[in-house]
Amino acid sequence: MWAAGSRCRCRLARRLARRYVPSTTEQIHRPPPVSTAREPVERRITSSVSTFSVMREENFALVDKTAQLERIISSHQKVMLCRPPKFGKTLTVTTLASLFRGHKHLFDGTASPDHRPLNIAETAWDWHAETHNVLHFDMAGIARRTGFRANLIDVMGRLGRHMGLGDTVNAASVKGATRDLIEGAARLSPSGKVVVLIDEVDAPVGSALRPLSDAERKVALASNQRVLSDFLEAIDAQESLIRFQFYTGVGLAGYTIQEVHENFQKARYALQHRLKIADELDQHIIDWYGGYAWGDVPEARRLLNPFAVNQLLVRQDFGPHWSSAVGSHMWVYDALRGCDIPDIFEGRIPLQSNAMSPWNLQAQGRGDVNDIRNLLLRLGLLTVKEVELDPKSLMRIGTLGVPNLDVHDYSVRPLIDALYLPSAD
Structure with a gap:
C-alpha cells in the first residue's frame, strides 16, 4: 500500500528519477562531426513564433519536417497528432495550411534570396493538383470564450463569407453549418475538395474547462462534448469532399x-x-x-x-524552460487524488487503447486509469520508455516514465509534493 509522508515522496522521486537518468553503461548515439562552415545568413532562433509563413518570410531558423509530412499525406487521409503543449503542433498545422493552399514560394526557396528550398521541393509533390480550399480551426481559441456552440457556428460563418459563400452557411445547427461550409468550400475549391485542419481538437473538453468551478465544469463538459461530437460527425459525413484531415491534440513535431x-x-x-x-x-x-x-x-x-x-x-x-512556459499543472491534482501514484507514473499501458482518442477522454482526466495516463502523456508529463508485445493479448504494451529533468523536477515533483502534503485538519 502506498503510504503518505515525506519518506514516500522521497522514495517515489528516486524511483521516477531512475526512469529518465540514462545508465552510464549505455552507448549514447552521437552524430558524426559536421562541417563548421558558416551559412551565408545566420537565421534567428525563436520560440515565440509558430506560424510557418511568418517563420519563412522573416527568415527564422526552421527544422525541416516537410519530407515527413509528404509521406504522411501520401499514406493517410485522416491523421491525429497528440503531443504536449509547445511541441510544434501549431507550426505543423500552419505548414500544412500553406502547403495545401499552394504557397509554393514558401517551400521552394523563392520567397527570399536567403532561403534554402525545403525537402518537399525535391519530391514529386503536385502543386497544381494539391491546391485546395483549407478549413483551419483553432479550437483552443474558439472554446476559450463562453458559448462554444455559438462561437463555432460564428467561425464557420466567417470562413464561408471569406471564401465567397456569402451567408449561405446554416447558423441554426453545428451539423448544418459544418455541412454547408464543407460543401460550399469544396464547390469553390480548385480541386473540388477541401482540407480540414483542426488544432487542439480536445480543448473544448479539456483545457478550456480548467478555470471553471466543479459545478460549472460538469455542465460545460456535457454541452461541449455534444457540440464537438456533432462537429466531428458532420465532418465525417462529408468525407467524399475532403482530401485530407489533420487533428492535433495536446516524432514529427520534436527535434532529434x-x-x-x-x-x-x-x-x-x-x-x-x-x-x-x-x-x-x-x-x-x-x-x-x-x-x-x-x-x-x-x-x-x-x-x-x-x-x-x-x-x-x-x-x-x-x-x-518548458515547465516555466506552460505553467503549473496543479489542475491535474484533482484527477490524481486517490490514485496509486507509482502505478500511474511507472505503469504499463496498451498502446492500441481507445483512450488515445481525445474525444473519449473525460475532462481533467476523470475516468479509468488509462484515461489518466493518456492525459499525462498528452501533457508531456509522461513518455513511453519501452514497448513489449504481450504474449497473451498480442497487443503492444508501453512502459511509462517521466521523460526528463525539466519535467521531473519542475512539473511532476510539485504535483507529488502537493498530493502527499498533510491535510490541514
Whole structure:
C-alpha cells in the first residue's frame, strides 16, 4: 500500500528519477562531426513564433519536417497528432495550411534570396493538383470564450463569407453549418475538395474547462462534448469532399539531437564554449529536454522538446524552460487524488487503447486509469520508455516514465509534493 509522508515522496522521486537518468553503461548515439562552415545568413532562433509563413518570410531558423509530412499525406487521409503543449503542433498545422493552399514560394526557396528550398521541393509533390480550399480551426481559441456552440457556428460563418459563400452557411445547427461550409468550400475549391485542419481538437473538453468551478465544469463538459461530437460527425459525413484531415491534440513535431547539430550549429557551438563542455553537451540536452516517444522508438530517435531547446539556444543556459512556459499543472491534482501514484507514473499501458482518442477522454482526466495516463502523456508529463508485445493479448504494451529533468523536477515533483502534503485538519 502506498503510504503518505515525506519518506514516500522521497522514495517515489528516486524511483521516477531512475526512469529518465540514462545508465552510464549505455552507448549514447552521437552524430558524426559536421562541417563548421558558416551559412551565408545566420537565421534567428525563436520560440515565440509558430506560424510557418511568418517563420519563412522573416527568415527564422526552421527544422525541416516537410519530407515527413509528404509521406504522411501520401499514406493517410485522416491523421491525429497528440503531443504536449509547445511541441510544434501549431507550426505543423500552419505548414500544412500553406502547403495545401499552394504557397509554393514558401517551400521552394523563392520567397527570399536567403532561403534554402525545403525537402518537399525535391519530391514529386503536385502543386497544381494539391491546391485546395483549407478549413483551419483553432479550437483552443474558439472554446476559450463562453458559448462554444455559438462561437463555432460564428467561425464557420466567417470562413464561408471569406471564401465567397456569402451567408449561405446554416447558423441554426453545428451539423448544418459544418455541412454547408464543407460543401460550399469544396464547390469553390480548385480541386473540388477541401482540407480540414483542426488544432487542439480536445480543448473544448479539456483545457478550456480548467478555470471553471466543479459545478460549472460538469455542465460545460456535457454541452461541449455534444457540440464537438456533432462537429466531428458532420465532418465525417462529408468525407467524399475532403482530401485530407489533420487533428492535433495536446516524432514529427520534436527535434532529434542530429537535427540540433544540423540546424543550430552556431548557437550550439556558442553554448558549448560558454559552458566549457564538449562531448557532454549532447547528453545534457537529452537529460534536460529529451526522452519523448509515443511508441517503439530507438534511443537515438527519441525527441527533444523543441520549445525548450530553442529557449536553451537563445538564452544559452540550462533551466526549466518548458515547465516555466506552460505553467503549473496543479489542475491535474484533482484527477490524481486517490490514485496509486507509482502505478500511474511507472505503469504499463496498451498502446492500441481507445483512450488515445481525445474525444473519449473525460475532462481533467476523470475516468479509468488509462484515461489518466493518456492525459499525462498528452501533457508531456509522461513518455513511453519501452514497448513489449504481450504474449497473451498480442497487443503492444508501453512502459511509462517521466521523460526528463525539466519535467521531473519542475512539473511532476510539485504535483507529488502537493498530493502527499498533510491535510490541514
